[in-house]
Amino acid sequence: MTARYSRRAALQLGGLSAAALTAAACGVQGAAKQQPAAQAESAADKFWKAQKKTGTVTFANWALYIDPNHQTLKDFTAKTGIKVTYNEVIQDDSSFFAKIHPQLASGQSTGYDIMVITDGLEFSELLALGEVIPLDQSMLTNFHKYAGTPYQHRSFDPGNVYSVPWASGSTGIAWNPKYVKTPPTSVSDLWNPAYAGHVGMMSDPQEIANFGLFKIGVDPESSTQKDWEAAATVLKQQRGAGIVRQYYDQSYINALSKGDVWITMAWSGDIFQQNLSAGTNLQFIVPKEGGTIWTDNMMIPKYAANPVAAMQLIDWYYQPQMAAMLTEAINYITPVPGVQDIIKSDAASAKGSDKATLEAVASSPLVWLSAADYARLKNYVPITSKNQSTFYGIFQPVVAG
Amino acid sequence: MKRWRAAAVPYLLILPGGLWLVIFFAIPVIVLISLSTQQGNVVDGFTQTFHFANYASAWDNYHDQFIRSLLYGGIATILCIAGGYPVAYWIAFRGGARKSTYLFLLLLPFFVSFVLRTVSWQYFLSDNGILLSPLKSAGILPQNFRILATGTAVVGGLTYNYLPFMVLPIYVALERIDPRLVEAAQDLYATRAAAFRRVVLPLSLPGLFAGVLLTFVPVAADYVNAAILGGTGNTMIGNIIQDEFLNVQDYPTGAALSFMLMAILLIGMFSYARALGTEEVLEVAAR
Numbered sequence: 106m107t108a109r110y111s112r113r114a115a116l117q118l119g120g121l122s123a124a125a126l127t128a129a130a131c132g133v134q135g136a137a138k139q140q141p142a143a144q145a146e147s148a149a150d151k152f153w154k155a156q157k158k159t160g161t162v163t164f165a166n167w168a169l170y171i172d173p174n175h176q177t178l179k180d181f182t183a184k185t186g187i188k189v190t191y192n193e194v195i196q197d198d199s200s201f202f203a204k205i206h207p208q209l210a211s212g213q214s215t216g217y218d219i220m221v222i223t224d225g226l227e228f229s230e231l232l233a234l235g236e237v238i239p240l241d242q243s244m245l246t247n248f249h250k251y252a253g254t255p256y257q258h259r260s261f262d263p264g265n266v267y268s269v270p271w272a273s274g275s276t277g278i279a280w281n282p283k284y285v286k287t288p289p290t291s292v293s294d295l296w297n298p299a300y301a302g303h304v305g306m307m308s309d310p311q312e313i314a315n316f317g318l319f320k321i322g323v324d325p326e327s328s329t330q331k332d333w334e335a336a337a338t339v340l341k342q343q344r345g346a347g348i349v350r351q352y353y354d355q356s357y358i359n360a361l362s363k364g365d366v367w368i369t370m371a372w373s374g375d376i377f378q379q380n381l382s383a384g385t386n387l388q389f390i391v392p393k394e395g396g397t398i399w400t401d402n403m404m405i406p407k408y409a410a411n412p413v414a415a416m417q418l419i420d421w422y423y424q425p426q427m428a429a430m431l432t433e434a435i436n437y438i439t440p441v442p443g444v445q446d447i448i449k450s451d452a453a454s455a456k457g458s459d460k461a462t463l464e465a466v467a468s469s470p471l472v473w474l475s476a477a478d479y480a481r482l483k484n485y486v487p488i489t490s491k492n493q494s495t496f497y498g499i500f501q502p503v504v505a506g
Numbered sequence: 507m508k509r510w511r512a513a514a515v516p517y518l519l520i521l522p523g524g525l526w527l528v529i530f531f532a533i534p535v536i537v538l539i540s541l542s543t544q545q546g547n548v549v550d551g552f553t554q555t556f557h558f559a560n561y562a563s564a565w566d567n568y569h570d571q572f573i574r575s576l577l578y579g580g581i582a583t584i585l586c587i588a589g590g591y592p593v594a595y596w597i598a599f600r601g602g603a604r605k606s607t608y609l610f611l612l613l614l615p616f617f618v619s620f621v622l623r624t625v626s627w628q629y630f631l632s633d634n635g636i637l638l639s640p641l642k643s644a645g646i647l648p649q650n651f652r653i654l655a656t657g658t659a660v661v662g663g664l665t666y667n668y669l670p671f672m673v674l675p676i677y678v679a680l681e682r683i684d685p686r687l688v689e690a691a692q693d694l695y696a697t698r699a700a701a702f703r704r705v706v707l708p709l710s711l712p713g714l715f716a717g718v719l720l721t722f723v724p725v726a727a728d729y730v731n732a733a734i735l736g737g738t739g740n741t742m743i744g745n746i747i748q749d750e751f752l753n754v755q756d757y758p759t760g761a762a763l764s765f766m767l768m769a770i771l772l773i774g775m776f777s778y779a780r781a782l783g784t785e786e787v788l789e790v791a792a793r
Contacts, residue, residue, distance in 0.1 A: 490549035
């Protein structure tokens with residue numbers, strides 16, 4: 106659901122056979138294991154009391170977030186003596202879930218101590234299946250001290266029982282000003298027949314549903330099945346009129362840069378990174394009807410071998426200086442307010458091209474959304490195992506054409 | 507004792523490969539069939555309810571993609587024959603001492619990942635890419651002409667990616683033909699065309715059959731080309747199956763679609779073999 110270039114296609118080759126095995130495992134087991142909150146809390150207390158400190162921690166994260174030898178990780182090892190193995194193994198939530206769920210369901214460790222999952226279907230499934238460990242709140246001192254208020258109160262994980270944010274981003278509209286002369290302001294610009302054959306939409310039903318709902322003027326978070334059907338209808342009209350060129354995964358960013366696509370649904374951080382790394386002049390807005398905000402969250406999978414070290418590393422990223430270094434690297438929205446000032450002062454003391462890059466990060470409206478933009482950002486349609494098949498039954502045929 | 511051992515040898519020889527197939531092919535296929543009639547979701551688990559309606563709804567929703575896959579597969583296979591047969595013929599009869607070099611050149615693209623080669627097509631065929639940009643600026647093509655995100659691009663990519671699978675078996679069959687047979691035909695006043703039609707072509711049919719098998723089956727089930735080169739109306743059944751498993755998490759529908767695809771391809775292949783004379787073709791192909 107989030108950023109990172111077109112690695113997904115490469116994965117797809119191996120993906121299908123892996124998924125078949127997943128399915129085999131799921132065919133015979135399942136059964137929700139979510140416990141009542143109080144019971145979960147006391148179980149968590151007991152769990153954490155029994156844990157010992159360990160000298161290593163394995164981090165599963167999305168490709169192209171940070172370098173596996175990033176300074177924040179080196180500093181962590183220098184300070185704590187804990188060795189970090191950083192793996193860029195997550196290309197999207199669904200295929201990562203398809204990989205770890207059969208392992209966890211059969212009682213095996215995934216080999217990871219921290220993983221980063223976007224709030225969405227897979228996130229709620231991991232919670233419902235009891236496949237993540239409740240965090241030890243007593244070890245989250247930096248988080249409680251420095252995290253911004255909205256990031257401490259998230260509807261999908263009240264009380265941060267299972268997760269804390271890694272970074273957030275928004276889904277909006279990006280365009281290439283070489284082809285699109287009047288800057289778009291509205292979701293309806295994606296339906297503009299003048300751009301027929303050059304409009305990109307996302308292939309993930311969880312993403313595309315929101316934009317169909319914005320188009321008909323409905324807030325995704327409170328939408329009903331009737332709204333979904335109406336949204337699917339306008340999306341199908343858009344496809345039927347030949348306006349949509351393709352339903353893209355991460356590859357939309359290449360299509361946009363090359364000029365195959367002129368205007369597209371896009372993730373904020375991608376556009377900033379692409380402009381910085383490829384010298385393009387792509388533009389991004391949160392449309393007036395609304396855009397969506399997503400959060401990638403750090404979680405500890407069940408059977409993790411080094412949970413204490415995992416907690417230490419999770420909290421490590423909430424020191425403002427570390428959060429600043431992280432934002433400088435990934436260009437996504439940080440959960441730690443005050444980071445912008447740190448980056449500004451870093452930029453002031455830096456030299457040469459570093460200085461220019463840091464200044465760009467410090468002042469980018471894509472990394473620091475304006476209050477007006479924030480106000481327009483909405484949450485996704487909440488998908489659970491109950492409404493999942495209805496939801497996909499309505500939106501999957503849109504992209505499956 | 508000795509005789510018993512001698513009798514057991516063929517069975518023992520079959521054991522490693524046979525077990526491998528049973529464990530990694532037969533069992534997953536059985537699981538797949540079982541899964542295809544189950545109901546449920548990931549969180550509550552899937553249970554066997556013999557819900558055969560999964561097949562009906564899968565067909566209702568996705569028959570377009572099935573038909574499209576067979577169509578694309580058919581066109582790509584024919585293009586592979588049209589492009590591949592002459593290449594195989596030329597290497598087999600005119601390749602001389604450099605045959606192995608030519609074969610190596612044919613296989614050279616395989617040293618680059620399949621996905622990367624397809625992605626590079628994306629750059630090549632891009633609306634303003636190296637192919638279309640000059641043609642558009644010269645006024646030969648209209649400004650809004652495109653190849654990428656069309657069925658043409660998908661079939662083109664499929665043909666390109668699977669061409670060697672057609673060339674190699676045809677080459678093997680042609681290579682085995684004794685050139686003196688062709689000479690003999692010509693001595694008996696056959697024209698070159700007649701010699702080809704009545705001697706070379708029939709003798710190369712087993713290779714052609716193997717080539718069709720090796721291209722059509724994977725091409726019809728391919729999903730990479732449609733994902734990378736296709737547009738909104740070019741989705742193939744492989745893409746749907748992948749989405750059902752990975753995105754939608756509707757494993758029963760995915761399993762039903764996989765099994766239907768397998769059944770359609772098997773029936774198609776057997777009737778094709780029957781039409782060409784099963785015994786003969788399979789035997790010669792195996793020789």
